[in-house]
Amino acid sequence: MAKLSETRDTQDNKDNKSNITKEAIELVITDIQKVLAGNRHDKKDYINAFNDMLGYRVNDSFEAEFGNYDIFWELEILTKFYQIDEAKDEIITAFAEFFKNIIDTKQSKTAIVIRYENYLKAIQLLEHSFYFQYDYFDNENWIIDKFDGYADHTELTKTYTQFKSMADEYFKPFKEQKERYDLLNNTQAIRTKFTDTLVLKADMYQIVGVDKNKKATLANKIYKYFNPNDKNA
Numbered sequence: 001m002a003k004l005s006e007t008r009d010t011q012d013n014k015d016n017k018s019n020i021t022k023e024a025i026e027l028v029i030t031d032i033q034k035v036l037a038g039n040r041h042d043k044k045d046y047i048n049a050f051n052d053m054l055g056y057r058v059n060d061s062f063e064a065e066f067g068n069y070d071i072f073w074e075l076e077i078l079t080k081f082y083q084i085d086e087a088k089d090e091i092i093t094a095f096a097e098f099f100k101n102i103i104d105t106k107q108s109k110t111a112i113v114i115r116y117e118n119y120l121k122a123i124q125l126l127e128h129s130f131y132f133q134y135d136y137f138d139n140e141n142w143i144i145d146k147f148d149g150y151a152d153h154t155e156l157t158k159t160y161t162q163f164k165s166m167a168d169e170y171f172k173p174f175k176e177q178k179e180r181y182d183l184l185n186n187t188q189a190i191r192t193k194f195t196d197t198l199v200l201k202a203d204m205y206q207i208v209g210v211d212k213n214k215k216a217t218l219a220n221k222i223y224k225y226f227n228p229n230d231k232n233a
């Protein structure tokens with residue numbers, strides 16, 4: 001009878017631990033839902049995509065139920081960051097960004113992206129049109145004249161340098177959209193960015209209990225859910 005009692009106690013402890021973990025994950029889910037639902041200007045309904053992924057529903061007793069426990073339990077890794085408020089906020093924000101990026105993957109080029117690419121090509125052509133000579137004393141490139149070695153193109157060099165600086169500033173928001181386009185068309189980079197953030201924040205805040213061997217599991221399972229036909233997932 002003693003062994004039977006010990007077995008029951010062990011099972012009770014496991015059940016209690018499981019319930020505590022489940023409640024912690026549900027808190028994480030609630031916080032993620034708040035962030036995903038917080039920006040009504042989003043063109044896509046990220047919150048519904050998140051809920052659908054988890055098979056989330058509220059039953060007649062107003063209790064949350066989940067149909068996809070495979071991903072549900074993987075969210076446990078995020079509960080570890082609830083040891084510190086700052087860490088919690090940063091990891092929930094990072095997850096929300098990751099999730100949005102997964103939903104937004106493989107977008108078509110916008111006019112903004114195309115214009116920025118045209119700008120880069122134009123600058124490249126200009127720099128292959130002028131003759132430049134590097135001045136080690138000034139640590140700068142100067143435009144030189146291949147036909148007249150005595151010609152002074154200081155003003156032209158300064159004008160070109162100023163133009164390049166002002167143009168770079170003008171195209172800065174274009175560049176940001178280009179970088180986002182590149183990211184969204186590189187799904188591995190999206191996943192790597194999030195998993196690297198998990199490790200970085202765990203080290204930064206000395207979070208206990210983060211299994212770094214499973215750092216990529218959550219990101220990969222979520223990606224696979226939305227891209228089931230991707231053989232490289």
